[in-house]
Amino acid sequence: MKRILVTGGNGFIGSHTSIVLLQKDYEVVIVDSFINSSRNFYERIKILAKRIDSNLLRRIIFFEGDIRDKNLLEGIFRKSANEGKRIVGVIHFAGLKAVAESLKEPSKYWDFNFIGTFRLIEVMEKYDCRTLIFSSSATVYGCSKDFLISENAAVNPINPYGHTKAAIENFLKNIYDSKSDKWRIACLRYFNPIGAHSTGLIGDNPNGIPNNIFPFINQVAIGKIERLEIFGNDWDTSDGTCIRDYIHVMDLAEGHILSLEFLLENECRFINLNLGTGIGTSVLELVNIFQEENKVKVPFNYADRRVGDIARIVADNGFAYSLLNWKPTKTINEMCKDGWRWQQVKG
């Protein structure tokens, strides 16, 4: 049974990926500082694991702490090695992800995201663990005008958060190039992850007022927030609202497992991979589908464009399909349904 370290495994994508890893017979070591999640949420992961199969619980190990703490990371790798269960790969989610905050506090983003990854690589090298899946983002493409964005599109981020992701990708490429017979690295560029686990036990759990549209819609629907502001209805799109490529978090989780298995089973390489559906949905369409699918009201009004937004960003996901045979399976309706189930359970 292979042991995998999941940094930020208590977050939105990390928690769903950890559950799928457990189901696929991996042992999962989660390290999380709770900066963007909670202890209570970790209890939910355990409840879900137990509900799937009580044996899964024995295969999750949790460490509370920050990955910039080299002693903590070393302790995790050392403990596993001493137990004769070496960590064979890392899926690295830990980091900050709010664009607006990154504009106000860029240093904080470089510290948490870049320095955190830097420490992780140092410790991975020391413990001879050289398989890494990095949680990147389509944000690295900035303002690409391509109808479908492929991995070859220019990397040109437009905010500090995006710059940290792009810089980490570059750093990881340097690391790979320095020992290309040793490292296996995949940078997964997510488009817009939404939805939740179909049980409603885990989902996106942002602290405070959400930045992203989907948790915002959910909180309006449940009455926590009065109304949604749609940022602009004068964009150059069919209904004037922005188009995004929303992807179900479980499809995304599956993409991580397939990437990990591909890296573990093949010769060393470095890859950048888009994880999106290739289907564009406008903000207005998303709101309408959410309302119809869940039979709830989401009051909204149009507001000014948000600084830094772009009209349309949709993935060309052909590379992930050809390399991994990965194809997202869940529709936007399922994303809305699963997300709303989670919101109702969570309250």
Ligand code: UD1
């Ligand atoms: C954002 C980040 C991106 C990050 C991604 C995934 C920005 C500029 N980009 O992408 O770096 O990788 O989340 O977490 O923040 N919208 C509204 N009203 C709202 C909130 C959003 O109309 O209250 C609209 C936005 O204008 C956008 C769409 O909904 O057109 C999606 O927004 P959001 O969920 O914030 O994601 P992105 O901006 O695509």
